[in-house]
Amino acid sequence: MSLKFTFRNKRISGIxxxxxxxxxxxxxxxxxxxxxxxKSLKLKLAMGYNKHRIVEAGTNVSDLCxxxxxxxxxxxxxxxxxxxxxxLVTQSPEHFLPPTSNIIQGKLGLHTDVLCMDINQGCAGFIxxxxxxxxxxxxxxxxxxxxxxxxxxxxxxxKRDRNSNPLAGxxxxxxxxxxxxxxxxxxxxxxxxxxxxxxxxIPAGGFKLPSGPETAEMKEDENxxxxxLDNLVMKGDEVFNFAQKEVPPMIEDLLEISGKKAGDIDFYxxxxxxxxxxxxxxxxxGVPREKMPANIVENFGNASGATIPVAVSFNLGADALASTxxxxxxxxxxxxxxxxxxxxxxxxxFNQIIYY
Amino acid sequence: xxxxxxxxxxxxxxxxxxxQDVDFIEAGMxxxxxxxxxxxxxxxxxxxxIDGMDVLPENFSSIxxxxxxxxxxxxx
Numbered sequence: 001m002s003l004k005f006t007f008r009n010k011r012i013s014g015i016x017x018x019x020x021x022x023x024x025x026x027x028x029x030x031x032x033x034x035x036x037x038x039k040s041l042k043l044k045l046a047m048g049y050n051k052h053r054i055v056e057a058g059t060n061v062s063d064l065c066x067x068x069x070x071x072x073x074x075x076x077x078x079x080x081x082x083x084x085x086x087x088l089v090t091q092s093p094e095h096f097l098p099p100t101s102n103i104i105q106g107k108l109g110l111h112t113d114v115l116c117m118d119i120n121q122g123c124a125g126f127i128x129x130x131x132x133x134x135x136x137x138x139x140x141x142x143x144x145x146x147x148x149x150x151x152x153x154x155x156x157x158x159k160r161d162r163n164s165n166p167l168a169g170x171x172x173x174x175x176x177x178x179x180x181x182x183x184x185x186x187x188x189x190x191x192x193x194x195x196x197x198x199x200x201x202i203p204a205g206g207f208k209l210p211s212g213p214e215t216a217e218m219k220e221d222e223n224x225x226x227x228x229l230d231n232l233v234m235k236g237d238e239v240f241n242f243a244q245k246e247v248p249p250m251i252e253d254l255l256e257i258s259g260k261k262a263g264d265i266d267f268y269x270x271x272x273x274x275x276x277x278x279x280x281x282x283x284x285x286g287v288p289r290e291k292m293p294a295n296i297v298e299n300f301g302n303a304s305g306a307t308i309p310v311a312v313s314f315n316l317g318a319d320a321l322a323s324t325x326x327x328x329x330x331x332x333x334x335x336x337x338x339x340x341x342x343x344x345x346x347x348x349x350f351n352q353i354i355y356y
Numbered sequence: 357x358x359x360x361x362x363x364x365x366x367x368x369x370x371x372x373x374x375x376q377d378v379d380f381i382e383a384g385m386x387x388x389x390x391x392x393x394x395x396x397x398x399x400x401x402x403x404x405x406i407d408g409m410d411v412l413p414e415n416f417s418s419i420x421x422x423x424x425x426x427x428x429x430x431x432x
Contacts, residue, residue, distance in 0.1 A: 042368075043389050046396045162389075223387060237388050237413075244408030276392050280408035 002189035002253055007134040011180035012343075013144075014077060014350040015320075017313040018068040018172040019300055020055045021355045026166055033162040034224035040162070048275025048294060049166040052301030054154045059356070060094050061150040064172035066107045067356050069146065077350045078176065080108075084142040085115040087132050089125035089305045091334070092152045093118060104148070115142075122200070123271045123333025125149050125305020126175075127341055130329070131188060133177035147175040149306040156202055158218070158227035163236050167274055169301020173309035176349070187258045189250055190339035199238045200334045204229035239333065240277055246338045247330060248284045254328065258342040262287050265342070266325040267315070271332055272296035272307035305331065312345070313353050320351040357431060361422050364397045374419065381413045391416050398422070404429045 026049045030040045044050065055064070065088070072078035088101040101116035115136070121128045126149050133145040150172035157168045204215035215229040227233060247270075255262060268291055270278060278294035285292075293315045296307050303310065308329050312320065324346025332338040365374040365386075372385045380386045386394065394416060395406050406429055415425045 039389075042393050046389075046393045240411065241409075244411070276396065277408075280405070280411070283405040284408055 002191050002250060004257060005131060005134075005188040005190070007186040007188075009180050009182070009184055010134050010137050010186060011178060011182075011184055012130075012175055012345060012348070013178050014072075014176040014348050015309045015312050016068050016072060016174040016350060017306075017310050017353040018064045018174070018356050019310075019353060020053045020059065020064075020170050022054050022056055023051050024054055025051045029159065029165065032159045032165070034160070034220075034226070035162055043162075044166075046276055047167070048298040050298035052167070052169045052297075053171065054168070054301070055152050055170045055356075057155075059152065061088070061090050061092055061100055061152055061172065062094060062103045062107060064152075064170075064356055065104050065148050065150050065174065068172055068174045068354065069104070069108055071354055072174065072350070075350075078144075080110065082144045083110060083114055083146055085117065085133070085136050085145045086110075086148060087117050087119065087129050087136070087145055088148040088150065089119045089121050089129040090148075090150050091120060091122050091304060092150075092156070093120075101148070121334065121337065122304045123273070123307075124331030124335065124337040124339045126271075126308040127188070127190070127329060127331045127339040128337070129305065130175070130177065130341060131190070131339075133175075134186065137177065137179055143178065145177045147177055149173045149175070149304075149309060151304040151306060153232060153304060154301075156230065156232045158225070158231040160218070160226035161231065163223070163225055164232055164234055167297050167302045169297070169303040171300065171303035171306040171310055173306045173313070175309055184344055186341060186343040187254060188339065188341045189254045189257070191246065191250065191337070193336045196238075196242065196336045199235045199242065199336060200232070202230070202232050239273070242336060243273070243277055243332050243338075244280060244284065247281055247332050250338055250340055251285050251328065251330065254340045254342050260326070260342065264326055265291070265328050268292040268328045268330070269308050269311050269315075270330045272302050272311060273333070274302075304334070310353075313351055316351060318351065320346055320348045322347070357423055357426060358419060360401055361398075361419055361426075364394065364401060368393055368397070379417045381417045386413075386416055388413065398426065402426060402429075402431045404431060
């Protein structure tokens, strides 16, 4: 049982990934973990940890997004007058208010008839943002929606937390969404379960528990990780079991609605928590592991809602400018939220990675 | 099968004796990351893919539990 959406005559016309220039190898941080080095190295292999991209202190979501959008404008890949909406999905907003999307609009000097919207979503943020973009495009007045998936959550992760720090990454992606002249059909399924909302959280820093000296105090958990209430905390086992239980039937549901078999899909671009989890999902769904790329954590880290477009940019690159693929996007995590989209992807105007 | 399991466990955590009759999880001999590495090693050794739904600590609490899991996944 899922909430279902169908869209027609819409498409993704380009994906740009913006990654920080700063790259940190796994080995450089092993000494922070309360773990023998030999075991850390085994874990590195099993989970696909290798290196990750982290912003310099002071770099925020709007910096990455503005840099990416200006690149597209400067390269003639996007016209300013075509932008009707900025949909920013982030969990690292610059302020409680104003919305970060408004800040981005201001920095870019866009016209006042541009809709700016922040959405607080994480691992499923690309799916939620894409749904919002497709819904906006039902309106005649909307020409192109810029879906921005951007997070710099590394700042909220304890360097001494081996559950979360090795897989953390920062990134921004700009996905241009518009109408298609072709008769495309896009299917989507969505589920949310707020009863399990605290499986992934940052306990302090909001109105309920403001940050202060007490919330900044580092404490050791039962596994030897050190973190404070200001840091992201993840119940890794529960997240893993949630994904294994909920995602395969959701994909089965989606494929049935789409009238496709698992083998008809060229690529399964899923959220990128770690290699182990993705391999288990591919095996369970019954698709070859090479059809479900699992190489984003090892190369760049997990940048929450940005991981799916990062995976598209990294794995398809310029091939997606000439070819068209049947793809399945799926995001699962924070919320808890699990959602997926089946659609065509290809003949993109751009699909590349740049560095900030 | 039993000998292979013990070899894999011993390579993973050489400081423990996995032939003793204790609950490996409760005794702190295996944590959740060990379970991930153990599953990866068992998958490779026996040419299987243990179902993600079975990657639960209780299925790795003893040699017998691990044997049952492997049997369920088609290992003879």
